[in-house]
Amino acid sequence: MGAQERLQHLFAHDRSDPLFSSQLTMPQLKILLLLYRMGDTSGRELAGLLGVSLATMSGMVDRLVAHDLVTRAEDAHDRRVRRITLSGHGAEMIGKIITAGLEKQARLLRRLSPEELRAVHDGLHAMVRVAAEEAEEAAAAEPVA
DSSP states (O other): OHHHHHHHHHHHHHHHHHHHTTOOOHHHHHHHHHHHHHOSEEHHHHHHHHTOOHHHHHHHHHHHHHTTSEEEEEOSSOTTOEEEEEOHHHHHHHHHHHTTTHHHHHHHHTTSOHHHHHHHHHHHHHHHHHHHHHHHHHHHHSOOO
């Protein structure tokens, strides 16, 4: 864990760059990350997840729509419900924030010996496997709506 923490600190500048240049407020960033994770979502769901009123959520979404980061559309099954989705621009912005530092990581990996690369490869694949197992377990434990 110590090595992972040190690596995170060494990557901090590269990872923070797209975040700080985005001009997003923390609540806006949270909305975009939730939409990235959950896909299209109702304003009521987002308000509940962020612990804000529906009116507050509506104002935040209005600003995100104005900046072409999300779209708002009528629910196909209930015209009273508005579904909020990442726009192409919003998905691109969140993608850059999430994957920031990949170029630096690739550059560092090219400096490793074949044996070191194999060890990193095997270790990362083991971490992905157990993370996927844990995600499946968490999804199975979630109540069905």
